[in-house]
Amino acid sequence: MDRFTIAKAEKLGIHDWMLGLKEQGIIRHLGYSFHDTPDILEAYTIKHDWDFVQIQLNYLDWELQNAKRSYQFLVERDIPVIVMEPVRGGALANLPEAAQSRLLEADSAVSAASWAIRYVASLPGVLTILSGMSNPEQLRDNLATINGDYQLAPDDYELLDEVRQLYLASGRIPCTECHYCMPCPAGVNIPESFALYNRYLDTDDTAALCAEYAALGSGQPNACVKCKACEPKCPQKIVISKELEKPQHYYEFTTAPCDQVQPPT
Ligand code: SF4
Numbered sequence: 001m002d003r004f005t006i007a008k009a010e011k012l013g014i015h016d017w018m019l020g021l022k023e024q025g026i027i028r029h030l031g032y033s034f035h036d037t038p039d040i041l042e043a044y045t046i047k048h049d050w051d052f053v054q055i056q057l058n059y060l061d062w063e064l065q066n067a068k069r070s071y072q073f074l075v076e077r078d079i080p081v082i083v084m085e086p087v088r089g090g091a092l093a094n095l096p097e098a099a100q101s102r103l104l105e106a107d108s109a110v111s112a113a114s115w116a117i118r119y120v121a122s123l124p125g126v127l128t129i130l131s132g133m134s135n136p137e138q139l140r141d142n143l144a145t146i147n148g149d150y151q152l153a154p155d156d157y158e159l160l161d162e163v164r165q166l167y168l169a170s171g172r173i174p175c176t177e178c179h180y181c182m183p184c185p186a187g188v189n190i191p192e193s194f195a196l197y198n199r200y201l202d203t204d205d206t207a208a209l210c211a212e213y214a215a216l217g218s219g220q221p222n223a224c225v226k227c228k229a230c231e232p233k234c235p236q237k238i239v240i241s242k243e244l245e246k247p248q249h250y251y252e253f254t255t256a257p258c259d260q261v262q263p264p265t
């Protein structure tokens with residue numbers, strides 16, 4: 001739910017309809033998944049009775065999207081919190097080099113994803129953590145984390161504060177590649193445009209930037225006509241039309257002869 005879907009749901013009387021289903025035993029626990037700013041969450045939560053609320057929560061968004069405020073609001077009202085994006089679509093598993101090094105320095109045996117899961121698992125009031133996993137190795141890592149002693153110590157919070165600052169200083173665009181913004185009417189491949197830019201920041205590999213950019217074909221960021229149709233759909237609240245200027249800028253001003261680089265087959 002966001003401000004637009006909430007307005008629609010309210011107009012259609014969705015909550016009353018769901019309450020009816022709950023009274024019939026068809027719904028056992030009534031809650032909602034939320035993608036907007038804390039003030040909207042507060043207003044909608046107060047308006048009805050909820051058994052849980054699902055929010056995006058991780059150690060980066062604690063400050064970046066003020067997830068702290070939403071979390072604290074729910075906990076103060078004894079509303080169980082379901083956490084989505086604990087590893088921020090994988091971004092906190094594949095950290096910028098300086099942030100990754102800092103974690104390895106603290107404990108070389110613990111994965112970056114494990115630190116992210118431990119952060120949300122340590123918060124009181126968290127009922128469930130939804131973690132997307134792509135392979136058995138990630139599943140094993142998550143299970144080992146949650147079956148172990150996952151509670152963070154005070155020093156760990158300081159460490160993750162440091163990692164957060166290093167992440168923010170890296171200049172990465174906070175896109176999780178969820179594709180909610182797609183399709184773009186002008187054909188821009190928004191998630192891949194941001195992904196290649198973030199990879200370039202990490203690797204400084206100009207040849208790869210050129211090749212990946214060329215491979216986007218008609219989906220290149222310069223096709224953006226700044227209609228902003230994509231922006232309300234982005235759960236990360238990225239000002240997409242503005243941020244697309246970054247990969248465009250790097251491509252145009254790179255010192256390598258991009259026109260001589262062949263896209264991958
Ligand atoms: S602002 Fe740009 S990227 Fe977004 S929908 Fe419009 S043309 Fe596509």
Ligand code: SF4
Pocket residue numbers: 174175176177178179180181182190191194233234235236237238240
């Ligand atoms: S720009 Fe936003 S909506 Fe689009 S893929 Fe990235 S995070 Fe998802």
